[in-house]
Amino acid sequence: MLRLSNIHTYYGNIHAVKGVSIHVNPGEIVALIGGNGAGKSTILRTISGILKPASGTIHFGSDDITSLGPESILRTGIGHVPEGRRLFKGLTVRDNLILGAYSRRDRDRIDDDIDAMERLFPILKKRKGQIAGTLSGGEQQMLAMARAMMARPGVLLLDEPSMGLAPIITAQIYAQIKALNLGEGLSMLLVEQNARLALNLAHRGYVVETGRIVMEGTTGELRESNEIQRAYLGKGYREVWE
Template sequence: MSMLSKPTSAARLSISNLSVNYGKARALANINLSVEQQEIITIIGLNGAGKTTLMRSITGLKKISEGEIIFNNKNLAGCSVDQRVKYGIAMVPEGRSLFPKMTVRENLVMGAYTRRDKEEITNSLDKVMNLFPDLKKKVSDRAESLSGGQQQMVAIGRALMSDPRLLLLDEPSIGLAPIIVQHIAEMIKEINRQHGVSILLVEQNARVAMSLADRVYVLETGEIVLEGPADKLRENTRVQEAYLGMKVKAG
């Protein structure tokens, strides 16, 4: 199966009773969360809520203390980061983490490091360029020369080069102008709806995040305090006041 084609099997993530500690401090407590095939799931929460810790736990960058993570019927306990990428999990980290002195092409190809078929890698690169046409004329430019929006496109494209079934996006709108945020949001929807990649999105911009999501989890101080369909949570007064900047009249 080539990158950006429809997955042949469900990309299902199931997290059960997950807890993560930093020393004696508990960063996440009893997290239960799922992502079904072709869903966009959003996690919203303030700084320090544990959103990035959760994403790092899924990718294997952070060791969990309790609970389990199941992806496509595979228990990820003991699986390395590379193994999880091979299973179909890719992450776009907060801040993009590009190689600034490397070209756009070189950065993108780094995302295919677990793959061996050169023809498939070339095909994936072509498809990323078609998804992000702004990068075509920048393919030989250094990443450090790009705008913030273009750098985010490279970061997403690099993750797609691993041929994922589940794409984790950590704060993709951070530092971007509103018009670029909207463009990135449209690309996320296309990756999900047209190409069958499930999305788990962490985002402080709750309005954008909830406009994309099928379901939403609200994370506060390491615990999930609310969850449900995006349209229902948009009507929740707690969400409106804390995350959407709305003043809700009493009574």
């Protein structure tokens, strides 16, 4: 469905992504795990067109989207929930949702979709007229996801949805991500520093280190790998898992 082939991306003078090839199948959640600065976010930003790859191709379905701008890429069906939520903080919750649907032509159905998002994230209904910047971290994450969903994407790129959130809120967010995947059949590419969370949720995963994919497999395989346990899951993980 979404396929990156040998993508190289520069971030200023830094060669941040060095020949990455990954794919996401329909209905699948794929996790990108790896340390700080490994290039995970850069991969997502390259897919959604904020950054241009220096070489390589990106295909979505049968379309080559490598050279498209972010607005066109969104219209082909790739939604991106950026790192740090990046809400329009001075606008209301409702305005954020309306702007999420900015690229759509079927305007008459936007209100229905706002209702659908408010069913999925009931807190957003309560906060409707509130300025987005005044929401709590968890609420902001929900709004960011709902905003991206308003464009009716086929694939959702999720960048660090757990960042800065308390464990109990994170669990709630992850349950909602799972519901989106099951309910809407939405494919996802999930970037997460918390490898344990990501590997529990996803079907498959890639491990990114210094701009390269160093390992890939089903999440079961990855969880069993010694290196992953040592590097990303920590000692304590083994005890919890077994």
